[in-house]
Amino acid sequence: MLLITLKRTFLSGFQHFKRNGWLSFAVTSILSLTLLIISTLIVLSLAANLVIRNVQDKVDISVYFKSDTPESKILDFRSTVLQYKEVKSSEYVSKNQAFDDFKEKNADNPVILQSLDAIGDNPLNASVNIKAITPDKYDIIATAIQNSAFKDDIIRINYAKNKLVIERLNNILSMTRRVGITLAALFSLIAILITFNAVRITIYAHRQEIEIMRLVGASDRYIRLPFIFEGITYGAISAIFVMFLLFPLIRFAVPHITGAVSVKDVQSDFIHYFWLIFLVQLLVGVGLGIVSSLIAIRRYLKI
Amino acid sequence: MIEFRNVKKIYSAGINTIALDDVNFVIEKEEFVSLVGHSGAGKSTLLKLLYAEEKPTSGQIFFNGEDITQLTPKELPLHRRRIGTIFQDFKLLPRKTLFENVAFALEVSDHSDAEIQELVPQILEIVGLAHKMECYPREISGGEQQRVAIARALVHRPPLIIADEPTGNLDPISSWGIIQLLLKINKLGTTILLATHNKDIVNRVKRRVITLDQGKIIRDHSKGRYAI
Numbered sequence: 448m449l450l451i452t453l454k455r456t457f458l459s460g461f462q463h464f465k466r467n468g469w470l471s472f473a474v475t476s477i478l479s480l481t482l483l484i485i486s487t488l489i490v491l492s493l494a495a496n497l498v499i500r501n502v503q504d505k506v507d508i509s510v511y512f513k514s515d516t517p518e519s520k521i522l523d524f525r526s527t528v529l530q531y532k533e534v535k536s537s538e539y540v541s542k543n544q545a546f547d548d549f550k551e552k553n554a555d556n557p558v559i560l561q562s563l564d565a566i567g568d569n570p571l572n573a574s575v576n577i578k579a580i581t582p583d584k585y586d587i588i589a590t591a592i593q594n595s596a597f598k599d600d601i602i603r604i605n606y607a608k609n610k611l612v613i614e615r616l617n618n619i620l621s622m623t624r625r626v627g628i629t630l631a632a633l634f635s636l637i638a639i640l641i642t643f644n645a646v647r648i649t650i651y652a653h654r655q656e657i658e659i660m661r662l663v664g665a666s667d668r669y670i671r672l673p674f675i676f677e678g679i680t681y682g683a684i685s686a687i688f689v690m691f692l693l694f695p696l697i698r699f700a701v702p703h704i705t706g707a708v709s710v711k712d713v714q715s716d717f718i719h720y721f722w723l724i725f726l727v728q729l730l731v732g733v734g735l736g737i738v739s740s741l742i743a744i745r746r747y748l749k750i
Numbered sequence: 751m752i753e754f755r756n757v758k759k760i761y762s763a764g765i766n767t768i769a770l771d772d773v774n775f776v777i778e779k780e781e782f783v784s785l786v787g788h789s790g791a792g793k794s795t796l797l798k799l800l801y802a803e804e805k806p807t808s809g810q811i812f813f814n815g816e817d818i819t820q821l822t823p824k825e826l827p828l829h830r831r832r833i834g835t836i837f838q839d840f841k842l843l844p845r846k847t848l849f850e851n852v853a854f855a856l857e858v859s860d861h862s863d864a865e866i867q868e869l870v871p872q873i874l875e876i877v878g879l880a881h882k883m884e885c886y887p888r889e890i891s892g893g894e895q896q897r898v899a900i901a902r903a904l905v906h907r908p909p910l911i912i913a914d915e916p917t918g919n920l921d922p923i924s925s926w927g928i929i930q931l932l933l934k935i936n937k938l939g940t941t942i943l944l945a946t947h948n949k950d951i952v953n954r955v956k957r958r959v960i961t962l963d964q965g966k967i968i969r970d971h972s973k974g975r976y977a978i
Binding site: 659 | 801803823824827830831835855858860862902906
């Protein structure tokens with residue numbers, strides 16, 4: 448009996464969708480727009496995260512030691528710094544390693560290599576590169592180092608040079624988050640309201656049918672189910688449609704907005720999250736369809 | 751079969767309107783009862799209370815011994831399947847064929863496809879429209895549309911049929927056709943409650959007449975005439 452109800456209500460929901468071509472088209476378009484806005488925001492936040500990750504990886508502070516500082520003391524410093532809770536990692540670069548790195552970096556610049564040979568000695572200093580867990584912690588770390596027991600062995604901390612970059616990054620980060628969340632909430636709200644109204648119109652178009660169903664003794668469940676299935680159809684079709692739309696959109700738009708990050712990264716991230724994004728869309732679409740149907744139909748089921 | 755006990759219905763939208771005032775009557779099985787009165791006398795309200803579209807302000811309404819004012823929302827659909835309803839405006843679905851319109855009533859009450867295939871043509875045969883069952887409502891006359899509505903009301907064999915001004919939109923000949931059909935259905939054992947203000951019909955039927963005026967029953971004659 449339940450099976451027969453499900454079969455009939457599903458067919459009739461699908462029939463509603465088919466027979467009211469224009470209305471279905473309008474509702475599906477509006478729902479697609481909603482999903483497109485929501486998923487664009489998801490993708491943008493994915494891209495923003497990538498940019499941030501990328502820049503964060505590039506930012507660090509380097510602490511340079513005087514040439515006569517014994518290696519053991521520098522290693523000591525490194526392990527002390529590692530104990531700060533703000534520090535994510537710290538890496539010791541010895542004099543020799545710095546020299547090798549420098550040579551490698553300038554391998555195709557004979558002038559520099561020749562001048563290095565001319566000096567004979569290794570002019571570079573040993574250093575410790577420190578990465579913080581979040582960019583806003585560099586200030587604290589730099590101050591702590593300046594006031595530590597090691598301060599006499601340190602020639603310079605190149606924090607000042609990075610300071611501007613780090614501060615900007617911090618500002619941009621908090622700005623994008625705030626603006627992003629506000630925009631997402633606002634657009635989603637508008638889109639949801641429009642979807643609600645669109646579904647209400649489709650149900651209004653069926654009010655006579657609902658009235659007759661009640662008169663001939665259809666249960667509330669039987670009256671509701673076709674509209675729920677109709678809502679599911681809207682949601683599913685919109686989700687599939689938007690997924691098709693989103694892929695080329697990302698292909699064309701991403702190179703223009705990301706800048707620092709390689710396009711491949713964003714695209715591979717998108718492919719990586721394909722099913723997640725699709726699932727979110729399907730859930731949001733179907734959920735919106737069902738909830739708007741239920742709310743819209745309530746007034747026709749009063750007694 | 752039906753009993754109204756001290757039923758009162760007040761619509762309170764802005765000013766209180768008394769639609770029914772202390773109404774008491776009994777209808778036995780297989781009776782054919784005409785309910786007459788001016789517009790606004792309370793006929794439609796009385797019918798709505800019977801198929802539980804409205805609830806009375808006070809009083810009890812019994813259907814086969816059960817107080818239908820106490821029905822839960824879950825029981826309502828089951829109650830409505832015991833009553834066939836016919837209206838002045840037919841209430842057919844324009845996008846469904848005659849067959850589908852009648853089948854609709856069976857579909858919502860979980861009848862199997864086989865039953866539907868068997869019952870619907872039978873019922874359409876009774877109202878004389880079996881040959882038009884693939885037509886759409888707009889393709890047939892008003893009288894024929896009302897016959898389809900009757901077929902739909904009859905299809906799950908309810909013990910009671912309520913007809914609210916079924917001839918209001920029809921010419922005299924079609925109207926009489928509809929009434930004859932209702933009389934025939936009554937003869938087969940279905941109780942009929944007919945609300946109308948068509949004087950000719952009431953006088954020709956010569957059955958029980960309940961007269962309502964301003965929400966009160968002012969006359970109840972077993973071989974009544976239309977007299978207001």
